[in-house]
Amino acid sequence: MKKSFKKILFTIFTVFAVFFIVACGNKEDAKINKEEVLKKAAxxxxxxxxxxxxxxxxxxxxxxxxxxxxxxxxxxxxxxSMKLTLEQKGQDAKVTTFVKDGIMYMSNPVDNTWEKQAATFETIVSFKNALDTSTEIYNMLKDHLDKVDIKEKDGNYVISVPKNSDFIKESLKEQMNSIVGQSPDFNPDNVTFEYLIDKETYFPKVLSLSFEAKIDEQDVKVTTTNTLSNINNVGEIIVPEEALNSNN
Structure with missing residues (x-):
């Protein structure tokens, strides 16, 4: 696999990795069964x-x-099957990735060509898991329900935890290390977490996470928003002919 292909794929996995772990002014609704809400979502x-x-x-x-x-x-x-686009705001380059029938196709924005290779089992599982993280979130929160706040707002359950909760920090550190390798210097701080679940279907809608950390000896603040939509309504994903016919 070419180095550029590896680097782009690594970036995709790293950004997705943030979501493998992972405000209203009203008081918490005491009538809400926290464990039941999280368990149903899972x-x-x-x-x-x-x-x-x-x-x-x-x-x-x-x-x-x-x-x-x-x-x-x-x-x-x-x-x-999957279609995915990755872009950096303010930059012209956009990378498009397709996975279908066990083959991964990735566009090269430098020369407008396509590269393809077999999609490994691990790659496919990673992308599958990235679609919905309700089970991982349940496993992370179930033993810390005393720190979990759940409110109802606009037909949704709004789930949050106190800022900088130790168990959220540890979970984030473990998940990031599992994707990008062990990094003893990665210690997230000022972590915030909010999760929106549809009250009727219990399907996830929005996951928001932010943290500060030292990455590659630089102080970085990361803010992520993850939105899931069009659930169970995605039509056939069609790989373009130029990707199918690529010799790279």
Missing amino acids: EVANDIKSGNKLVNTIMEIKGGVTAEYIIDSSIIIEPF
Whole structure:
């Protein structure tokens, strides 16, 4: 696999990795059964067969530049197929990735060509898991319900935890390390977390997360918003002919 292909794929996985872990002014509604809400959301995750996922990530380097990355994807779980675009706001280059019939196709914005290779089992599983993280969130929160706040607002459950909660910080650190490798210096701080669930269907709608950390010896603030829509309504994903016919 070419180095450029590896680098782009690594960027995609890193941005998605932020969501593998992972305000209203009213008082918490004491009538809401926290565990029941989270458990139902995890249970209906199996009912999600397709969806569109939009990930917006802003990385602010202290004393430096601010970069905004946008990942827009359409995913069908079985048989697995996906279209994903990755772009940096303010830059002309956009990378488009397709996965279908066990083959991954990725555009090269430098020369407008396509590269393709077999999609590994691990790659497909990673993208599948990225569509919905309700089960992971349930597992992360279930043992810390005393710190979980759930309110009702506009037909949704709004789930949040106190800023900088230790268990959220540890979960974020573990998940990032599992994707990008062990980094003892990665210690997220000022972590905020908010999760929106549809009150009727228990399908996830929006996940917001922010944290500060030292990455590559630079102080960075990361803010991410993850929106899931068009659940179970994604049509056939069609790979363009120029990608199918690529010899790269």
